[in-house]
Amino acid sequence: MTPMEMALEEARAAASRGEVPIGAVVTDAHGAVLSRAGNRVEERRDPSAHAEMLALREAAVLRGAKHLTDATLWVTLEPCAMCAQGASLFRVARVVFAAYDPKGGGVEHGARVFAHSQCNHAPEVVGGVRESEAAELLRAFFAARR
């Protein structure tokens, strides 16, 4: 299973818990999985419990180091500004995301967190990996709630 497939699995598991279906995985330089997480905003009643933040924090705990300089963050949706700045603070090497998020995204849209001279660590960004599956998961989730 590729890291993005694993992130999609976390997204589906999040949906089954009544959470917006977003999943994230952190891998090391060799592609080994350090952590995986799904959205837990509703369960924890914590709007900051985004999949990315949970996965980044868990990877750093596992490593016993606050910086993940060789790591890649895989996530099923373009990170918001909070998670994008989080990825920068954890110093990840790369952010790979699936669906673009014109409304809430903070990487390619809105705040464009990595695009400012003030951003002192801008990870490499790859968007659109398994885009349609991730977008369909979100679409189906919100359609079922309407």
Place this chain on the structure above:
Amino acid sequence: MTPMEMALEEARAAASRGEVPIGAVVTDAHGAVLSRAGNRVEERRDPSAHAEMLALREAAVLRGAKHLTDATLWVTLEPCAMCAQGASLFRVARVVFAAYDPKGGGVEHGARVFAHSQCNHAPEVVGGVRESEAAELLRAFFAARR
């Protein structure tokens, strides 16, 4: 003691733990303190353990609700993009900060998180409250480390 004085106290306590001196307080509509926190990045080896994130999360836990729509976040330094987006996600009414941060700030500088049409909750912002004391704390902390 005003909320900002309390936040400055948290910042001084953070410095005494070897943390960058930044403190935050969350108050309700009546000015009652819901939570207070200092930076814990080094202690927890967690780059996301900024004072604001800790205080916001604690206030929501205390309330048993994920939104803090009547709350004010007081913080001794202009929030970074992560914390600014966090304040938006927690739906705080106001963000009051002391020192401006041209390098790392994400409210009046850089990502300017609240200034985009995508930001679906932009708190009222007041900057510069007790600015010189907060800035002096940071200056002294970094001077002592050089």
